[in-house]
Amino acid sequence: MEMNFNQHISGQFNADLEGIRNSMMAMGGLVERQVANAIEAITTGDSRVADDVIRREDEVDKLEVEIDQECTQILVRRQPAASDLRMVLSVSRVVRDLERIGDEACKIAIHTLEMGDQKNNPLCQQAMRYMGAEVVKMISGALDAFTRHDMDGAVDVVRNDKLVDQQYASALRELITYMMEDPRSISQAISILWILRAIERIGDHARNISEQVIYLVKGTDVRHSSLTEIEEQAQKK
């Protein structure tokens, strides 16, 4: 009888954990679309897509608060330990990064609208397109790695973040040269600067998410570790 009761409790507990993980993945899907749409808005100049991103920002914020509350509820009701506790804590950190990614997508959309008619300017278009596609892949890569407890997938995301950072630095140099040659373009170039920066920040947050995969699986906090240190952690048995 007691065993049935315990099984019942543990079944509910697993359902709770499954619940927050599913909510996190749903939020991840929404955030990934927000970023993809923001990049589409800036590269095609479609202001309706930008409006849509701004309008849906609220949904992202609400999901963060809801999922975080679910996590707190689980802490109170189930008092999880070991890997279950790590699951709850890392979901709560991941949704925080997802919310920040949503913020950055919204900033991209706002700057797209600010640029008005000038938004079809080819300045840094290639960099925005390339970096944008890369960070969208990084978000889904980090979330996939989380679901599958896949350390190699997580390390890949950290590695790609380094590439995005390099791409960003070179786009900035291009932009500054352009501004010096044509001072009339400065206002517009500053908008592009903020957009490039937002894309680069999205990469950082995707990296943060993939660091939580390592915390989840190994229990090690690698938040301030270098790529090499993270690779070593991932290889440890």
Add this chain to the structure above:
Amino acid sequence: MEMNFNQHISGQFNADLEGIRNSMMAMGGLVERQVANAIEAITTGDSRVADDVIRREDEVDKLEVEIDQECTQILVRRQPAASDLRMVLSVSRVVRDLERIGDEACKIAIHTLEMGDQKNNPLCQQAMRYMGAEVVKMISGALDAFTRHDMDGAVDVVRNDKLVDQQYASALRELITYMMEDPRSISQAISILWILRAIERIGDHARNISEQVIYLVKGTDVRHSSLTEIEEQAQKK
């Protein structure tokens, strides 16, 4: 006998909570000094102070990881509920914001060094000095409000963040005008742009910390609420 035992347990528990709060305050003190020094470096042009800020960034990172581990330990050992749980969760969120503030201070120091000999340029000096002093006050204001469970103090910080945002927007406009008039200044102006941005972000993180005061005292998550909504929450009995 059992009562003594319970008192003993509860005494240890309180000591644990006191412990993370004290560590958080110590980290807050360090981060506040990092910001004040970064602002001093940029406004006086003293590169030794900038070096010092960059050198101490590691300490801030280590404190975040340590305090967060202490919080997790308390969750595991003590399984806190209600206001005790809120204390642990909010300390863990506050140290994350403190770490980000440390990051921004470090960025300011790096840009100060990049600017080399040009760092005594009067461009936006007044805005950096004013905004810098303001955000340092906001950090200590938010931490004081946390210790004293002081809702009014927390609301003041949120209010000051709005002022810093306005100051930031006007400094940006000044900067863009300057760049257009003197394109040779663009590289330097971009460094100043990142510095202004970092100061503005520090204000946002101080606001986040003061939002945790409201969570701690009232149990309400006000992370995506407006100033008016936060003022209302603070006044509710």
